[in-house]
Each structure stands twice: as C-alpha cells, then as structure tokens.
Amino acid sequence: MESYRNDIEASPTTSPSEQVLTPCEKKSPVSEFLNDLSPIMPSRARASLYKQRLYETSFTSNSSLFNSPHLNIHQRPINLNFLQSDEIGASSSNGCYQDDFMIKHSEYHTQHDEQYGACFNASEVTIGKTSDNANDGVVEISDDERLDKMLDISSKNIREHVASDEFMEHVGQGLDSKLTFLGGNQAMSMQLPYNILPLNHYPLISPIVGVADCVGSDHHGACVPSHILPLSHDTLIPLAGRVGDHVDSDHHGVCVPKNMEDSQIVSCFHQIGIPCQQFGDKVDQLSKSKDSSKRKRDRKTSPDETEACKHCNCRRSRCLKLYCECFAAGIYCEDCCACENCVNKPDYEDIVLDIRHQIELRNPLAFAPPIVNPSNDSPNVTGDENLMNTPSARHKRGCKCKRSKCLKKYCECYRAKVGCSDGCHCENCDNSFGKKSESMIQRVEKQQNQSHEMLNTTQVMSDSTLVGITNPVSSIWENLADNNHLTISTHPYSRDMRDCQNVSQVESEKGTSFHCYSSALSPKQPCQSKEIDDIYEIMADGFPDYLMETSNPINTVNSGSSLGLYNGE
DNA sequence: GAGTTTGAAACT
DNA sequence: CAGTTTCAAACTC
Incomplete structure (x- = not known):
C-alpha cells in the first residue's frame, strides 16, 4: 500500500470541478456537503417492503433477520461521500486548500482506485451499477458485488485502512472528533465526515459532535444524514420528524437536536444555505397542528383491530424504539395509533430502516419474533x-417479572401465552x-393428560374405532418432540413434515421412518439417549396400551434405538 | 380519564 | 455487567 503521505505530497489531480473553480467560485461548502449526502431514495416506493417484511420467511441478511425492512441494495446505492476540500478547511483561516487528502481503501482496489479512491476532495465513491464510463467519477459494480462491498467495508476495514499507522501519521487526533491533516505546508482540522462510514458501522464515531457543532455554529458542515442518527443519544431527532412531509427530499435526512425550535431549524437552514421559505409556513402549521391536536390514547377496542393495528401511544420515542409496539413488530404506525411526533411512517422509511439497522447491530434478535419454538x-x-x-x-429472552408473578400482561411470557422457562429470571413465577x-x-405429562382426555372423548364418541384419534396421537408425538427438542416426522403428509427439513425425501416418503433429530445438533447427529429415555419413560407411563401395539407407528419405525427411533444414520 | 404500577428498553 | 432512568403498556380507581 502506498503511503498516504505520498498520496498527499503527490497531490493527485482533483476532480474537474476542483480544477476549474476557484475557492471563491464554489458554492457554500456546507450546501455542497449537504448535496453530497447520501441520496434518500423516494420512500414510498419501498414502503410496502417494510410491511411485507413481516411475512417473509427467508432471510437474506444476518444483520437483518427478523421483521426488518429490506435494506434494498438495488435501490439504495452506497455512497461514501466525503467532505470536499474546501469544507475540510472550513474551520481554518481561509477555508480553501489546494491539496488533496486521499484515503485509500485497499479493499477497493479496482482499476479506478487510484482515480476514485476515497478521496477527500470533490470526488466521491459510489457503489452503483456497472459502468464503463470512468470519467463520471463513479465506480460502479454489480448488485451482487454491491452487497459484498457493503459487508466488506466494515468497521474493521475502516480501522485498518483509516486508522492505520501510515494514515495516522497524517491524522493527529484519531477518529473520535476531528482529524488533523498535514497536507501541503498547512495543518488543518476537519470534522470527520461521518458519512464515510458504511451504514452499519456508525458506532465507530460519535456523530453527536458533528451535529452539536452543526446547528447554529461555525462548524456548519456537520448536519448529518439521517442514517447516522445516533440511536443512543436522545438529543437528536430527524428533521423529517419535525418538518414532516414538507422537508425537501434532498434534505430530509438531516437531523437536528430535538430541543431545537422549529424557527431555529429554519434559521439553521438559512445559515447553511438551504432555502428555507419552503419551511417557514409549514413549520408554523406544524406547530399549530401540534397544539390543536388532542391526543387520543384510547386503546384498541376490537380484536380485528388488534391484528390490523398495534395502536401505539408513544409520546417520546417517536416510535423509533422498541418501546413502540408498532416499531418492535416491524410495522409502520397507522392512523389508528395515537402516537406523537411519529417517525415510524413510510414517509420516513429511510430513517426507520436505519434506526432498525442500528438496533439490530446492537441486538441481532431485537426484531425476532418474541416466541421461539426450540423444537x-x-x-x-x-x-x-x-x-x-x-x-x-x-x-426468546425470558421475563424478569418480580411482582406480577407472571400472571399479568406485564409479563412478556404470559402476554405471549407461553410458559416461563429456565431462561426467565422471574420471581415467584405462577405463570398459568x-x-x-x-x-x-x-409439562409433557400435563399435555399428555389433556391428550388422554381427548382420546377418551374420541373413544366414547366413536365407540370402538380408532378412527379419529390420529390427531391426538399426533399431538402426543408433537408434544414429545417439542419437549425433547426433537423434530419428529410421523407421517409424510403430516404438518410436521414441513418442519422436518432434515429428513431426506426418500425417507420421508416411506412414511414409516421415524426421524429423530435434536434441533441443537447437526442434522446427522442422532438424538441423545437421555431424550429417548425420557420419551420412553413417558410413553411407558402414559401411553394407552392400544397405542403401543403393532398397528401404531412406533413399532414400525426403523431400528435405531431401544424404541426403534431412527437416528438418521 | 387520570393516576399508578410494572417491567422492558435504554442508558450510564 | 449491574444499577439507574426512561418509556409505554397494563392496570386500578
């Protein structure tokens, strides 16, 4: 890898615009920076994906496993934008520099690398579609490569390539707030351009500094795109959440301190060169509507509505935290909600997606369905x-109830109508x-007793025939399977077959093979004997004799254990 | 409907 | 990781 010093000293040619324009001819540095912010794609086009995500059963990303809106790489190119050189010098005396400051990304050694590597000038690196036009300043790759690149450009890489020793020779103060560059014969400081980071690695650098400096200060280059909205800092809100639909699409990713008055927002936009007339009246209207709108906090009244709408009542979370039922469930808030300052709407899809992504980074299972089936x-x-x-x-997590005895809906287990488990940290558990x-x-025995009752009832009803007990038998086996973490196939056309993905098709079609896999094990590993013993014990105690006869599936299974369980070998 | 209780989520 | 704070739902009156 070439020395960054060499890059700097060599001062490779900047973009054409840099060459042509004198510093005085340039636009406002901040306005240019804002123009360089990652483009926010029209959200409505993707809005449907968000809800659709709820029903997806295939996972395409490890970091977005459950109920998470797609990070639609086909529509959202990754822009690695950098401050322009004049913006770098925004805090310096003259604000203009002739030198270029280039950070190379070794993972990005394409033929364009030299020319379009992550360069702290007017160049930008855009991962887009394949293009032969190298002169447009865009390095473009295919969609598949795009995702790979997105994953490759990780915090590790950033640290490796940005915070390398070589680079740090030119960087005085590290990554946390400002970078000091030794370019040419001048040292300069710059606010780190946070949006050089890939979306999924915000935590590397606290953006709060930039935003705090941004608004109404001299460091006007630090209004940041929504996708670096720091979830952990409640001091920011997406501007879109304040100005709502009225925010210009080019800017609607900008965040502002949440205690900022709307008038200040407008003022800020004036300062940074964005025409604010478009906001003035709107902000006023917004404030008025906010005052006049009476908060409705009636909860859902009908079961149907329960399915259709979560009816959240969030006041302070802007429905962007897991406190919000809608947000947590992976759905947008709707009219039936009574939330305030809601940002969990299709209009702010980018914000929602990014926040969700941040949450998933912190907890990959945050949006996983709360109830899991270990079987x-x-x-x-x-x-x-x-x-x-x-x-x-x-x-999935278990509850931590202390006072409710897991008998009220405060308890997540109870609310989900599942029993508490050893994973729970509840006290005085009395979960029904x-x-x-x-x-x-x-629990198996309890279920078994219930099944027995069903069997008896069925027997009475059908008198002497076993026709009709298929389901109870199946239920017993299902319960046995569930309680022993097994996936058991009793019949090729039983519902369980859908779940029994580890069973070969041939064996499945036999219909009599008894496949027994521990879910915690690899598919080829046999069940642990204790599990089998448990089953045997339960069966010996509780199974009706007629179910133990040769006509039942148990005795027709392949040999693999004392019970004849097929162990998959 | 207002106020209180509760426990998860978020924060420190 | 534990303690604290924030938050919104559940609950009570």
Missing part, C-alpha cells in the same frame, strides 16, 4: 400461532401457561 430452533416467523402453541414454545420451575416432563 425446531426457529422463530415464529410465519406468525402461525399454532406453531407456537406447544409446551416448548417460550419467550407454565411455571418457570415446572419441568419439561411435567
């Missing part, structure tokens, strides 16, 4: 409550769906 190790992504209606269904201390066997 197949899969979250209830389908939303099929029946799939979770098993003794083993449990809350299953107490924390209740052993798995006890």
Whole structure:
C-alpha cells in the first residue's frame, strides 16, 4: 500500500470541478456537503417492503433477520461521500486548500482506485451499477458485488485502512472528533465526515459532535444524514420528524437536536444555505397542528383491530424504539395509533430502516419474533400461532417479572401465552401457561393428560374405532418432540413434515421412518439417549396400551434405538 | 380519564 | 455487567 503521505505530497489531480473553480467560485461548502449526502431514495416506493417484511420467511441478511425492512441494495446505492476540500478547511483561516487528502481503501482496489479512491476532495465513491464510463467519477459494480462491498467495508476495514499507522501519521487526533491533516505546508482540522462510514458501522464515531457543532455554529458542515442518527443519544431527532412531509427530499435526512425550535431549524437552514421559505409556513402549521391536536390514547377496542393495528401511544420515542409496539413488530404506525411526533411512517422509511439497522447491530434478535419454538430452533416467523402453541414454545429472552408473578400482561411470557422457562429470571413465577420451575416432563405429562382426555372423548364418541384419534396421537408425538427438542416426522403428509427439513425425501416418503433429530445438533447427529429415555419413560407411563401395539407407528419405525427411533444414520 | 404500577428498553 | 432512568403498556380507581 502506498503511503498516504505520498498520496498527499503527490497531490493527485482533483476532480474537474476542483480544477476549474476557484475557492471563491464554489458554492457554500456546507450546501455542497449537504448535496453530497447520501441520496434518500423516494420512500414510498419501498414502503410496502417494510410491511411485507413481516411475512417473509427467508432471510437474506444476518444483520437483518427478523421483521426488518429490506435494506434494498438495488435501490439504495452506497455512497461514501466525503467532505470536499474546501469544507475540510472550513474551520481554518481561509477555508480553501489546494491539496488533496486521499484515503485509500485497499479493499477497493479496482482499476479506478487510484482515480476514485476515497478521496477527500470533490470526488466521491459510489457503489452503483456497472459502468464503463470512468470519467463520471463513479465506480460502479454489480448488485451482487454491491452487497459484498457493503459487508466488506466494515468497521474493521475502516480501522485498518483509516486508522492505520501510515494514515495516522497524517491524522493527529484519531477518529473520535476531528482529524488533523498535514497536507501541503498547512495543518488543518476537519470534522470527520461521518458519512464515510458504511451504514452499519456508525458506532465507530460519535456523530453527536458533528451535529452539536452543526446547528447554529461555525462548524456548519456537520448536519448529518439521517442514517447516522445516533440511536443512543436522545438529543437528536430527524428533521423529517419535525418538518414532516414538507422537508425537501434532498434534505430530509438531516437531523437536528430535538430541543431545537422549529424557527431555529429554519434559521439553521438559512445559515447553511438551504432555502428555507419552503419551511417557514409549514413549520408554523406544524406547530399549530401540534397544539390543536388532542391526543387520543384510547386503546384498541376490537380484536380485528388488534391484528390490523398495534395502536401505539408513544409520546417520546417517536416510535423509533422498541418501546413502540408498532416499531418492535416491524410495522409502520397507522392512523389508528395515537402516537406523537411519529417517525415510524413510510414517509420516513429511510430513517426507520436505519434506526432498525442500528438496533439490530446492537441486538441481532431485537426484531425476532418474541416466541421461539426450540423444537425446531426457529422463530415464529410465519406468525402461525399454532406453531407456537406447544409446551416448548417460550419467550426468546425470558421475563424478569418480580411482582406480577407472571400472571399479568406485564409479563412478556404470559402476554405471549407461553410458559416461563429456565431462561426467565422471574420471581415467584405462577405463570398459568407454565411455571418457570415446572419441568419439561411435567409439562409433557400435563399435555399428555389433556391428550388422554381427548382420546377418551374420541373413544366414547366413536365407540370402538380408532378412527379419529390420529390427531391426538399426533399431538402426543408433537408434544414429545417439542419437549425433547426433537423434530419428529410421523407421517409424510403430516404438518410436521414441513418442519422436518432434515429428513431426506426418500425417507420421508416411506412414511414409516421415524426421524429423530435434536434441533441443537447437526442434522446427522442422532438424538441423545437421555431424550429417548425420557420419551420412553413417558410413553411407558402414559401411553394407552392400544397405542403401543403393532398397528401404531412406533413399532414400525426403523431400528435405531431401544424404541426403534431412527437416528438418521 | 387520570393516576399508578410494572417491567422492558435504554442508558450510564 | 449491574444499577439507574426512561418509556409505554397494563392496570386500578
């Protein structure tokens, strides 16, 4: 890798615009910076994806596993924009520099690298579609490569390439606030251009500095795009959330301190060169409507509405935190909600997506369905409550109830109608769906008793025939499977077959093979003997004799254990 | 409907 | 990681 000093000293040619324009001819540095902000794509076009995401069952990104809106790489090119050289010098005496300051990204050694590497001048690196036109200042790659690049440009890479020793020779103060460059014969400071970072690595640098400096200060280059909105700092709000639909599309990603008055926002925009007439009246209207709107906090009244709308009532979270039921559920707030200053709307999709992404970075399972079924190790992504209606269904985190005894909806387990598990940290658990201390066997037995009752009822109803007990039997096996973390196939056309992905098609079609996999194990690993023993014990105790006869599937399964469980080998 | 309680989420 | 604060839902009156 070439020395960055060499790059600087060599002072490679800047962009054409840099060459042509004198410093005085340039636009406002900040306005140019804002123009360089990552373009916010029209949100409505992608709005449907957000809700659609709820029902997806395939995952395309590790970092966006559940109920997360797509990061639509096809529509959202990754722009790695950098402050222009005159903006770099914004805090210096003359604000203009002739030198170029180039950061190379070794992961990005394309034929364009020399020319379009991450350069602190007017150049920008855009990962877009393939183009042969190298003169447009854009390095473009295919969609597939785009995603790879997005993942490659990680914080690790940033640290490696930006904070390398070589680079740090030219960088005085590290990454946290300002970078000092030794360019030419002048030292200069610059506010780090946060948007050089890929979307999923904001935590590298606190953007709060930039924003704080931005508004109404001399460091007017620091209004930041929405996608670096620091989730952990409540001092910022997306401007879009304040000015709503009236924000110009070019700027609607800008964030401002949340305690900033609307008039100040307008003033700020004046300062940084954005025409603000478009905001004036709108801001006024916004304030008036805010005052006049009476907060409605009635909760949902009908079950149908429960499905259609979460009816959140968020006041302070702007529906951008997991406090918000809608946001947490991966849906936009709707008219039926009574939230205030809501940003969880299609209009602000980019903000929503980015915030969600940040949350997922912190907790990849944040948007996972709260209830999981250990029997197949899969979250209830389908939303099929029946799939979770098993003794083993449990809350992914577990609750921490102390006073409610897990008997009220304060308890997430109870609210989800699942029993507490050992993963819960609740006290005095009395969850009617299953107490924390209740052993798995006890739950199986409870379910088994219920099944027995069903069997008896069925037997009475059908008198002497076993026709009709298929489901209860199946239910028992399902319960056995659930409570032993097994995935069991009892019949090739049973519902369970859909979940039994580890069973070969050939074996599945036999219909009599008994496939037994521990979900926690690799597909080829057999069940642990204890699990089998548990099943055996339960069966020996509780199975009706007629179900143990040769006509039932148990005795027709392939040999693989004392029970004849097929262990997959 | 207002006020209180509760526990998750967020923050320090 | 533990303690504290914030938040919004659940609950009570």
